[in-house]
Amino acid sequence: MTEQELISGIKAREEKAFKEFVDKYQELVVNVCNSFLHDRDDALDVSQEVFIKVFHSADSFKGDSKISTWLYRIAVNKSLNFLRSKKRKNIFSSLDLLLEDKQNNPIDSVADNGENAEEKMSKNEDIERMIAVINQLPKKQKTAINLNKFEGLSYKEISEIMNISVTETGVLINRAKSKIQKQMIDKIKKNKP
């Protein structure tokens, strides 16, 4: 099926077309989400939301842009929303911990976060630090740098996804890089023995 046929099929609620569409774009969507979330399970979870959104709002796709551009847009928005809600949850959970004055049982906490702890331990400290710096960037800079760095998209493709000019995309990426290198250099210098 061509892209147009797939979209027409999804609009007509044909399961075969939707399955083919999901199979075709699964890797792209999952990896875009992962480039923002840096967590495999979260990426798989949010990517499903992207396809559900596609299924329910296929009618809104007019065909002005490429399907991949449309998908990137939805995936970026869903990932940013997820990050925002996760941040809010983290604030509340840390507040809860403060208020409850819980007695932390180290064995329990290791068991609860077993998978996370293993993942964190296996990741390089510097990479984690860099990811943390990227996550603190303003929304537009974060989107542009993630799509450029992790997805390897050109400035033109990013500009189409973000609905901005190519020049603006370049400015966003350069600003993001400046902030990342400044903060990373500061951190490396601080940790210097």
Place this chain on the structure above:
Amino acid sequence: MNCSKIHKKILQYIDGELTGDENRAVEKHLKNCNDCQNLYQKMKASWNNLQEEKIPYQPFYYTRLKQRMENEAERKTNRFKKLVLQPAIYVIVLGFGIYIGIFLGTGLQPTNTAVADADTTETEYIRSYAESQYWNGMDLEKIEKEFLTEKQNEAQDE
């Protein structure tokens, strides 16, 4: 180029985005400055390893997605039932109950004239009953008196 200028161009240097002259200047500085060379090596390692390993094609992805969509549809139906349908049924049943109650209550009540008649009849009946009781009482009293006088007469006779 001094160290601080190099620090501002490290990522662009790593990504090969500098012009020929700038590139050469950075290379030259890195060869002569150990601190900047170390910094460059660390930044390069982090920046280049930042690319997450790609998540490969997931064979059961569509099945899981379909299951989730079905679950969400079911949850929506349940939420509709719980938030809209259930209270609506309760309200209808309650309203019907109240209506039936009012209807039955109205059916038992007599009309205005009937009430007046019933009042009069009942009052008269009660009065007549009370009077009969009273007269009966009086009668009983008379009989008792008669018995008493009879007894008194008999005693006198003896």
